[in-house]
Amino acid sequence: MILCIDSGNTRLKWGIHDGQAWQAHGVLAQNELMRLGASLPRTFPLTHAVVANVAGANVADVLRVMLPVPRDAVQFVESTAAAGGVRNAYRLPGQLGVDRWCALVGARSITQHACIVVGAGTATTIDTLSAEGEFRGGLILPGFDLMRAALATNTAQLPLAEGQWSATPQGTQDAIVSGCIEAQVGAVERAFRRIAADSAAECLFFGGAAPRLVPHLSCPHRVVEHLVLEGLRTLATSAAPE
Secondary structure, three states: OEEEEEEOOOEEEEEEEOOOOEEEEEEEEHHHHHHHHHHOOOOOOOOEEEEEEOOOHHHHHHHHHHOOOOHHHEEEOOOOOEEOOEEEOOOOHHHOOHHHHHHHHHHHHHOOOOEEEEEEOOEEEEEEEOOOOEEEEEEEEEOHHHHHHHHHHHOOOOOOOOOOOOOOOOOHHHHHHHHHHHHHHHHHHHHHHOOOOOOOOEEEEEOOOHHHHHHHOOOOEEEOOOHHHHHHHHHHHHHOOO
């Protein structure tokens, strides 16, 4: 069985796959990393682990020690020029964030149509994948919470808003929340319009802020909660020896 780890800036997600289906999932905050070993079920015979880590070298070192498989059975995935049915058009393919790369591979395993892959986390990433499997490029902008925090931190009179979305906000808290949502959704929908000629094109969302954004989208969309893990599973399977 494969243990897949998506180690992000603020959260760590894990999943166990038996080659046919996911058997278990879990999530921890990065500041709870030392609880990972205790969080993993002991009922599954794990053979190897694949990791997408964007949380830094110190976290990678901890994971190498804590994962319940031999160290030589732990693979830290890196972005490459091509893998899992996706071609990477980045000028320097290795500089693409590995979580974005795995999400693109996961998206390709789900749909063969053009799509926009949106990671709604600490940052929001908006990546374009063609029907031919080419990652054409993408956008990075502050995530919803970072946008709110930037206004609260850098202005004297604005709070860390907890308002509600409105098309015509009539209070400061609602105006901040609505503005942040509109900025995020507007960027996604602009990106989608560039692939809308494919009648089956859609946006695939993952990340903790997805529930904040998807109710406001007018383009075709769906949430695939464990998209990075799907990409890790695909890469681990395609790299396995025959």
